[in-house]
Amino acid sequence: MADARKSLNWTKQYSHAMWPEDAKAIRDKRPPEEADTCTMCGNYCAIKIVNQWLDKANVDAFDD
Numbered sequence: 001m002a003d004a005r006k007s008l009n010w011t012k013q014y015s016h017a018m019w020p021e022d023a024k025a026i027r028d029k030r031p032p033e034e035a036d037t038c039t040m041c042g043n044y045c046a047i048k049i050v051n052q053w054l055d056k057a058n059v060d061a062f063d064d
Contacts, residue, residue: 001013001016001017004016005047006047006051008036008037008047008048008051010024010027026039027039036048
């Protein structure tokens, strides 16, 4: 679930959810303005902001 969330992969998040149909129904009922954000945060989505920052970084922060 963490990897799916980091990549904002909603389909994969649904597949890992305890109640995938409910999770998808909730998101479908309240779609965000942009597809790559969550319904709670919108453009202030922490995952989206961190991913944008990491895309610009010279190193991969997740390498060991």
